[in-house]
Amino acid sequence: MQFHRDKKFQAIFDDNPLEFESFYLILQSFLRHSIREINHLTKIKLNSHNDTSLPAENEKNIVLLDYLVTYFQLTNLLLE
Numbered sequence: 001m002q003f004h005r006d007k008k009f010q011a012i013f014d015d016n017p018l019e020f021e022s023f024y025l026i027l028q029s030f031l032r033h034s035i036r037e038i039n040h041l042t043k044i045k046l047n048s049h050n051d052t053s054l055p056a057e058n059e060k061n062i063v064l065l066d067y068l069v070t071y072f073q074l075t076n077l078l079l080e
Helices: 007-013 017-048 056-079
Strands: none
Touching: 017 056
16 A cells, blocks of 8 residues: 655655755744744733633634644654
8 A cells, every 4th residue: 555645745755854854944933933923912812801711712822822832842853
């Protein structure tokens, strides 16, 4: 059985370590920017919200942040 290689993620399956590494470096840059932006926007919303309960939108942002940080940590491990 042959594994189908998706052309969008060809760098992942490529035997060239430079392309593999560059894919994850670009991904890390994107993740880092996304984490900072979502974190900043969430902090602004939390500071302007005086109620003790957390709005559903902020809960979603925090869960998304958690997943992005985990994904970022995994890419760090792959690059080590």
